[in-house]
């Protein structure tokens with residue numbers, strides 16, 4: 001396994017919609033295990049392939065305490081959304097930014113797992129939120145895109161200032 005570099009906003013790769021995976025090649029299997037390792041190493045609960053510079057419809061997540069229960073979503077689709085909740089969210093591509101976002105509370109998702117087998121799950125609460133966040137990445141969207149324009153501009157300014165400070 002290998003650690004991958006996390007792409008930070010506003011890199012354009014994050015704005016590109018990913019393409020479906022056809023066939024689990026050894027290269028793709030390696031990418032998936034590298035994505036899981038990279039997510040853990042950075043203390044994340046989810047990661048989408050375009051966050052590591054790949055353009056494939058693959059996301060991983062793990063909200064467990066012991067970090068030993070990774071979930072893999074290949075070509076995922078949300079088939080149902082219900083309810084509404086507001087929670088704070090972060091993103092590995094936006095260091096030091098936390099946002100309160102309103103999202104559907106529960107979802108149904110279908111995807112392929114790490115063996116290429118179709119599965120469907122219902123998720124609610126944090127898991128639902130993480131899956132929605134990662135699947136948004138796969139569509140070329142980032143979480144600040146859910147904010148009203150004025151708030152989004154404020155966050156972008158904050159990111160620019162943080163980047164300057166880091167230099």
Ligand code: ZN
Pocket residue numbers: 090091092093133134137143
């Ligand atoms: Zn993210």
